[in-house]
Amino acid sequence: MTNKDICAYFYENLGQGRYRCKQCGSERKQIANTGYSNLIGHLANKHDDFKDLYAATLSSKDSTLRNFGFVSEETSHRFHWMRWVVERNMPLSEVDKELTRSMSKWRSVSSRVLLTSMxxxxxxxxxxxxxxxxxxxxxxxxxxxxxxxxxxxxxxxxxxxxxxxxxxxxxxxxxxxxxxxxxxxxxxxxxxxxxxxxxxxxxxxxxxxxxxxxxxxxxxxxxxVGCASHRFNLAVNRYITENEPVPTQVKTLMSKLILVNNFAELAKTTDLHPIKRNITRWSSSFEMLERYVRIRPQIRTVEAVEELVPTGAAHRKLLELLEHMKKFQSITKKLQCDGIDLADVHLRFDSVITEYPTMRGQLNANASIVHSPVFEAATVKVINGGTLSKAEAAAVKPFEVAKCGEKRKTRQNDYATQILVAGPNKHPGRANYSLLLKELPPTxxxxxxxxxxxxxxxxxxxxxxxxxxxxxxxxxxxxxxxxxxxxxxxxxxxxxxxxxxxxxxxxxxxxxx
CATH class of the missing domain: 3.30.420.10 (Ribonuclease H-like superfamily/Ribonuclease H)
Incomplete structure (x- = not known):
């Protein structure tokens, strides 16, 4: 009875050094090539009968190799073919080709059988x-x-x-x-x-x-819960529209640089290519302006477009707009990160509104584009531990969960304390809410x-x-x-x-x- 065999039986390997206990569902970490002390320690502390259970499984007539993660060679090879097709975007018919089969060490499988397995x-x-x-x-x-x-x-x-x-x-x-x-x-x-x-x-x-x-x-x-990235995209597009002459001038310049002769002339001085913007995504405008600033000296060597290059006040305004767009880009990237919640979104949007009031129409918590402002406000308060109003409590009522833990033993109060207890409740008991509400994806x-x-x-x-x-x-x-x-x-x-x-x-x- 080795620790390796015990862990193979009691844990599910989640990858990257993470394991899930099959008995209680909790996750543990174990660094590769460092033994199994952390995993065995969990079993000893939480499931002290694990050795008896394992021994009983070994002696049971119903015990199979599958319980320990062992499968037949045919199943293993079919699984690898399935992974190859799904993860590598390969056509199903590829597994039927003789050349493909000759290059693989796996047992051959027909596309019909593989599709059935899928x-x-x-x-x-x-x-x-x-x-x-x-x-x-x-x-x-x-x-x-x-x-x-x-x-x-x-x-x-x-x-x-x-x-x-x-x-x-x-x-x-x-x-x-x-x-x-x-x-x-x-x-x-x-x-x-x-x-x-x-x-x-x-x-x-x-x-x-x-x-x-x-x-x-x-x-x-x-x-x-409206997508925060979508709202921010609308807000930034509105901001760019108010400064439209500058991006439009650079767009015209980039369109000319893509032409064959101009592109060949530009390629003599730089390996960077001109970028055109996609009107539906503001980030493409940022990429276009950023690329323009990087290759501006090289662009000026192309005589055919020299007159289109912004100069003086227009160039300074472009640089100023680019600095603002760098801030917007940082917000966009944060909105795409894992682990972000509605409270994070509201905090960032409130800060952006303070610096850019023109974006209030899309980013304000009570903006017309927000379908459920009361629900979102309640969710933010639950995350931050705030007190909910009656309307907010009603909005998140489906997410309430029963309080866990035993009730404390009632103490004998003196006369003064009894007066306070009988009076109005200044701090009503807060309801408990599920983790689902607190970690709802905001995008x-x-x-x-x-x-x-x-x-x-x-x-x-x-x-x-x-x-x-x-x-x-x-x-x-x-x-x-x-x-x-x-x-x-x-x-x-x-x-x-x-x-x-x-x-x-x-x-x-x-x-x-």
Whole structure:
């Protein structure tokens, strides 16, 4: 009985030196190549009968190698093929090619069998999500268009094992009416139905501040946490519009520099290329101005555009605008960090409003673009430990949890103390709120990152004709990579007959009603 074997049985390896105890769900850290003292110490302190349990498992007739993380070679090789296709954006048909098989040490597998294994893994992930979601959770969703198809990504935000988790539920195509709120509600209802959940279990939604999302939240009857990155993008675009002559002049200059002859002339003096801005994202304006400042001396050597180069007061105004945009860029990057909450967002936005009052229309906590200002204010107070008003307490009522711990023993009070106790309560007892409320994501940036991966998957020429069903399956497995491993396939003793009906094979597609 070695410590290595004991830890393999009692812990799930989460990677990067992190392990989850299978008995209580708590996470422990253990640096690689330093033994197992931290993991064994947890078992000794919290589960003092772990040695007896392990010994009983070894002697049990029902004990299998799978309990200790061992799987067959066939399953292991199929898992590696699956990882290769999902994580490396490879076409499924690639596993059928003789050249590919000859370069691999893994046992050959057909694309048909591999696809069946992928469906089987997706169903197991769906079953795990159904159990983990519980009776209340939040939804995050956003839309993305590619070619003639419009997709809606739906994430679940829920509390499990003492942490708030974010997992993809579906990437579903929306054939018509990409801005129709009724179709979106029907889609969300269908996605939840796959996991045996109902819209009544949704505590709130997270998404862009567009009118469609606001209508969806109103009709469902839940608060909407509008994406802070989206609001800040609108505010900065408004600020740039007020200083539009400067960016427009540089845009014209950059457009001329991209022309073949001018580009060749510029390339003689610098390896940096001119950058054009994307009008929908203010950060591209920042990148354009920053690049202009870096290559301005080289640009002046190109005679064809020399007259377009800003000089004097125009150049000084451009430098001043660039300094302001550097501050905006730092806010944008912080909004994209993990671990940020609504309190952080409100604090930063209030500071920006103090220095830039013109942005109040988008960044103020009570701005017209904010769908649920009372709910957001209440969430910020819960995070900061403030006292809630009646309206705020009502807004976060679904997130209340029972207070834990035993009641203190009642003491015998003297006459003076009894008078104070009988009087008005100056500090009413505060309710306890779930971790989900405190760690609600204030942005839908996770959807944006996911759509970047989607675009990457569909970019190779060999995958442009991929079936929407297979595309959704691949992205479901990719986004939920932390929920499947080789043991997920271990129980599949033989290939499951392939079923072409997606709703019977993959849990991430809404059922047709």
């Amino acid at each position: 469906h089987d893994a997706a169903k197991k992930i769906g079953k795990s999500l159904e159990e983990a979601l519980g009776s209340y959770f939040a939804l995050m969703f956003d839309g993305w268009s590619h070619s003639s198809m419009h997709y809606v990504a739906v994430y679940a935000v829920f509390e499990a094992d003492g942490a708030v988790k974010l997992q993809l539920l579906a990437l579903s195509p929306l054939q018509d009416g990409s801005k129709d709120d009724d179709l979106h509600i029907e889609l969300l209802d269908g996605v939840l139905d796959v996991y045996d959940k109902r819209l009544a279990m949704v505590a709130c939604v997270v998404g862009d501040n567009c009118s469609t999302n606001q209508t969806i939240a109103t009709e469902i009857g839940v608060p909407l 839908s940036n996770e959807c944006e990152r996911f759509f970047s991966q989607c675009k990457l998957v569909l970019t190779p020429p060999q995958r442009t004709c991929m079936l929407p069903a297979n595309f959704e399956l691949v992205m479901f497995l990719r986004a939920n990579r932390n929920m499947w491993d080789v043991k997920t396939l271990a129980s599949q003793l033989r290939p499951i007959p392939y079923n072409t009906e997606l709703e019977k094979a993959c849990p991430c597609t809404p059922k047709q009603k």
